[in-house]
Amino acid sequence: MPSLKYAKIKSEPVLLFDNKSNDLHPTTELLTIKEVAGWLKISSSGLRRLQQARQIPFIKIGGSIRFLKDDIFAYLKNQRVDQVE
Numbered sequence: 695m696p697s698l699k700y701a702k703i704k705s706e707p708v709l710l711f712d713n714k715s716n717d718l719h720p721t722t723e724l725l726t727i728k729e730v731a732g733w734l735k736i737s738s739s740g741l742r743r744l745q746q747a748r749q750i751p752f753i754k755i756g757g758s759i760r761f762l763k764d765d766i767f768a769y770l771k772n773q774r775v776d777q778v779e
Contacts, residue, residue, distance in 0.1 A: 723763040724753070730761045734770075
């Protein structure tokens, strides 16, 4: 009887990321520091200060910092100053 350690499993390949939006797993767009800084029209170091002060939400993947596009929209909405009447 072969050891389970060396047993081969036969199965169909599994598609992990298909880039299709569905209700179960909506697509999330991750942005880099450079992309978000350019989008907000601030310097990368300015965005880093916001990130390090925990003023803007971010995700850490290994040693990389990424931002969810939806989080950036929410951050901007919270920063909006309404007009005085």
